[in-house]
Amino acid sequence: MFVSNIEDIPGKTITTCYGIVSGSTVRAKHVGRDIFASIKNIFGGELTGYTELLGESRDEALGRMKSQAQQLGANAIVNVRFSTSSIAAGAAEIYVYGTAVTVE
Amino acid sequence: MDSLTIFLILLALGFVFGKLAERRHYRSIQAREEILVCLPATSCKKPMGNSSPINHVELVHGHVVVSVDYFKQLLAGLRNFFGGTIQAYETLLDRARREAVLRLKESCPTANEILNLRIETSSISKGGSGDQVGSVEVLAYGTAIYYQPASSQHSSP
Numbered sequence: 001m002f003v004s005n006i007e008d009i010p011g012k013t014i015t016t017c018y019g020i021v022s023g024s025t026v027r028a029k030h031v032g033r034d035i036f037a038s039i040k041n042i043f044g045g046e047l048t049g050y051t052e053l054l055g056e057s058r059d060e061a062l063g064r065m066k067s068q069a070q071q072l073g074a075n076a077i078v079n080v081r082f083s084t085s086s087i088a089a090g091a092a093e094i095y096v097y098g099t100a101v102t103v104e
Numbered sequence: 105m106d107s108l109t110i111f112l113i114l115l116a117l118g119f120v121f122g123k124l125a126e127r128r129h130y131r132s133i134q135a136r137e138e139i140l141v142c143l144p145a146t147s148c149k150k151p152m153g154n155s156s157p158i159n160h161v162e163l164v165h166g167h168v169v170v171s172v173d174y175f176k177q178l179l180a181g182l183r184n185f186f187g188g189t190i191q192a193y194e195t196l197l198d199r200a201r202r203e204a205v206l207r208l209k210e211s212c213p214t215a216n217e218i219l220n221l222r223i224e225t226s227s228i229s230k231g232g233s234g235d236q237v238g239s240v241e242v243l244a245y246g247t248a249i250y251y252q253p254a255s256s257q258h259s260s261p
Contacts, residue, residue, distance in 0.1 A: 006219055044170075045121075084226045
């Protein structure tokens with residue numbers, strides 16, 4: 001599966017277009033991490049717990065988008081975009097979308 | 105009286121540790137940027153000045169969540185009252201962006217070029233009291249290009 005955030009896959013040509021595919025996840029951390037993060041907020045610096053959490057959810061969203069593209073029979077996704085929004089204190093939604101295509 | 109003592113302790117802790125952490129972070133960012141300077145990342149969509157055949161492409165991303173310390177949060181609150189540049193947040197965002205781009209580059213050290221680099225910022229925790237920034241997440245993503253090695257062009261499939 002080729003994935004790129006440009007309009008094409010460099011070095012390949014697009015033959016078929018299947019339309020938009022997307023993946024999203026909403027995740028929250030457990031309370032322990034929340035407490036740890038609020039303590040870390042006094043000292044400043046990187047919040048490793050949150051970094052990990054967002055990394056995992058982004059990978060999951062990407063995976064869902066890729067499996068959706070595979071179901072359509074595509075072998076590449078172009079023009080991928082990420083967007084993040086916090087819907088409640090302590091929970092974040094990660095949304096990934098792109099265009100499923102076949103390349104040769 | 106007790107709450108004032110706690111407040112002052114928090115302020116002192118934030119000032120000392122925040123300053124140390126920021127200095128250490130800047131040092132590590134500068135050292136890693138020097139190592140990775142040979143891997144160019146552009147916001148263009150086409151490779152520039154290089155027409156060698158492309159082996160494969162890959163979506164790469166790097167991200168980081170950084171928070172500001174208690175002392176700077178207070179400082180920024182005061183600044184909000186008088187207006188003007190809030191340097192505490194400027195350095196926070198600068199550090200976060202550079203760190204995210206570095207992590208993106210570190211995830212594909214063998215790539216030749218990174219195209220269409222996008223940087224996205226979102227504040228993930230709107231602090232308990234009011235709408236202070238507290239912590240930000242920065243995500244950098246782009247397309248890594250791997251050119252075919254010039255020496256093995258005739259032998260590669």
